[in-house]
Amino acid sequence: MAITREQALREYPELSCLALIKEAGWDFELMTDDAGELSCVVGYRREKQYLDAVYVYDMTDTVAVRMVLDQAGSRGGIVWQRGGHLADTLNELLELPPPDLWLSPLIAAPAPRSGCLS
DSSP states (O other), rough: OOOHHHHHHHHGGGGGGGGHHHHHEEEEEEOOTSSOOEEEEEEEEETTTEEEEEEEETTTEEEEEEEEETTBBBBEEEEEEEEEEEHHHHHHHHHHTTTTSSSOOOOEEEEOOTTOOO
8 A cells, every 4th residue: 555745744844855856847756565564765857868766664774876878779777876865866966967067977887687677
Protein backbone atom coordinates (compact mmCIF):
# COMPACT_ATOMS: atom_id res chain seq x y z
CA MET A 1 0.00 0.00 0.00
CA ALA A 2 1.48 3.34 -1.05
CA ILE A 3 1.40 6.33 1.26
CA THR A 4 0.65 9.87 0.17
CA ARG A 5 3.14 12.72 0.07
CA GLU A 6 1.31 14.39 2.96
CA GLN A 7 1.53 11.22 5.06
CA ALA A 8 5.26 10.92 4.33
CA LEU A 9 5.92 14.54 5.28
CA ARG A 10 3.84 14.22 8.44
CA GLU A 11 5.71 11.08 9.50
CA TYR A 12 9.12 12.28 8.27
CA PRO A 13 9.20 16.12 8.38
CA GLU A 14 12.89 16.15 7.48
CA LEU A 15 11.88 15.21 3.94
CA SER A 16 10.48 18.70 3.42
CA CYS A 17 13.86 19.76 2.01
CA LEU A 18 13.01 17.60 -1.00
CA ALA A 19 10.59 20.39 -1.96
CA LEU A 20 13.64 22.22 -3.33
CA ILE A 21 14.12 19.72 -6.12
CA LYS A 22 10.38 19.20 -6.58
CA GLU A 23 10.17 22.91 -7.43
CA ALA A 24 12.99 22.37 -9.94
CA GLY A 25 10.79 19.95 -11.90
CA TRP A 26 11.61 16.61 -10.31
CA ASP A 27 9.13 13.73 -10.04
CA PHE A 28 8.94 11.46 -6.99
CA GLU A 29 7.88 7.98 -6.07
CA LEU A 30 7.44 6.66 -2.55
CA MET A 31 8.67 3.10 -2.17
CA THR A 32 7.15 0.99 0.58
CA ASP A 33 8.07 -2.34 2.09
CA ASP A 34 5.79 -5.37 2.37
CA ALA A 35 4.18 -3.92 5.53
CA GLY A 36 3.33 -0.68 3.75
CA GLU A 37 6.01 1.34 5.58
CA LEU A 38 7.99 3.94 3.68
CA SER A 39 11.37 2.45 2.76
CA CYS A 40 12.75 4.89 0.18
CA VAL A 41 11.82 8.13 -1.52
CA VAL A 42 13.05 8.28 -5.10
CA GLY A 43 13.30 11.59 -6.93
CA TYR A 44 14.22 11.77 -10.60
CA ARG A 45 14.25 13.94 -13.69
CA ARG A 46 15.27 13.26 -17.25
CA GLU A 47 16.96 15.75 -19.55
CA LYS A 48 17.87 14.56 -23.03
CA GLN A 49 19.89 11.34 -22.64
CA TYR A 50 20.61 12.04 -18.94
CA LEU A 51 18.77 10.91 -15.83
CA ASP A 52 19.36 12.51 -12.43
CA ALA A 53 18.06 10.54 -9.45
CA VAL A 54 18.19 10.66 -5.67
CA TYR A 55 17.37 7.75 -3.37
CA VAL A 56 16.53 8.74 0.21
CA TYR A 57 16.50 5.96 2.78
CA ASP A 58 16.81 8.24 5.83
CA MET A 59 18.41 11.55 6.82
CA THR A 60 21.95 10.14 6.70
CA ASP A 61 21.58 7.49 4.01
CA THR A 62 21.07 8.93 0.53
CA VAL A 63 22.46 8.30 -2.93
CA ALA A 64 22.30 10.78 -5.82
CA VAL A 65 23.41 9.95 -9.36
CA ARG A 66 23.53 11.38 -12.85
CA MET A 67 23.46 8.73 -15.52
CA VAL A 68 23.84 8.75 -19.26
CA LEU A 69 21.11 6.47 -20.56
CA ASP A 70 21.81 3.63 -22.98
CA GLN A 71 21.31 4.61 -26.61
CA ALA A 72 21.55 2.73 -29.88
CA GLY A 73 25.23 1.86 -30.28
CA SER A 74 26.24 3.46 -26.97
CA ARG A 75 26.07 2.03 -23.48
CA GLY A 76 25.26 4.49 -20.71
CA GLY A 77 26.63 4.74 -17.21
CA ILE A 78 27.01 6.86 -14.12
CA VAL A 79 28.83 10.17 -14.67
CA TRP A 80 28.39 11.57 -11.14
CA GLN A 81 27.47 10.07 -7.76
CA ARG A 82 27.28 11.35 -4.18
CA GLY A 83 25.83 10.05 -0.96
CA GLY A 84 25.54 10.74 2.72
CA HIS A 85 23.42 13.19 4.70
CA LEU A 86 20.26 14.33 2.91
CA ALA A 87 20.96 18.07 3.06
CA ASP A 88 24.55 17.66 1.80
CA THR A 89 23.51 15.33 -1.01
CA LEU A 90 20.73 17.67 -2.15
CA ASN A 91 23.00 20.71 -2.03
CA GLU A 92 25.57 18.97 -4.25
CA LEU A 93 22.83 17.77 -6.57
CA LEU A 94 21.39 21.28 -6.92
CA GLU A 95 24.89 22.65 -7.66
CA LEU A 96 25.51 20.08 -10.41
CA PRO A 97 25.69 21.88 -13.78
CA PRO A 98 23.04 21.00 -16.37
CA PRO A 99 24.14 18.08 -18.58
CA ASP A 100 24.75 20.24 -21.66
CA LEU A 101 27.11 22.70 -19.92
CA TRP A 102 30.82 22.20 -20.57
CA LEU A 103 31.52 21.95 -16.81
CA SER A 104 29.16 19.02 -16.43
CA PRO A 105 30.62 15.53 -15.82
CA LEU A 106 30.56 13.45 -19.01
CA ILE A 107 32.72 10.35 -18.51
CA ALA A 108 30.49 7.39 -17.73
CA ALA A 109 31.32 4.45 -15.53
CA PRO A 110 29.24 1.43 -16.52
CA ALA A 111 25.82 1.48 -14.88
CA PRO A 112 24.94 -1.47 -12.65
CA ARG A 113 22.66 -4.00 -14.28
CA SER A 114 20.91 -5.09 -11.11
CA GLY A 115 19.73 -3.54 -7.87
CA CYS A 116 18.13 -0.21 -7.04
CA LEU A 117 19.82 1.91 -9.72
CA SER A 118 19.15 -0.22 -12.78
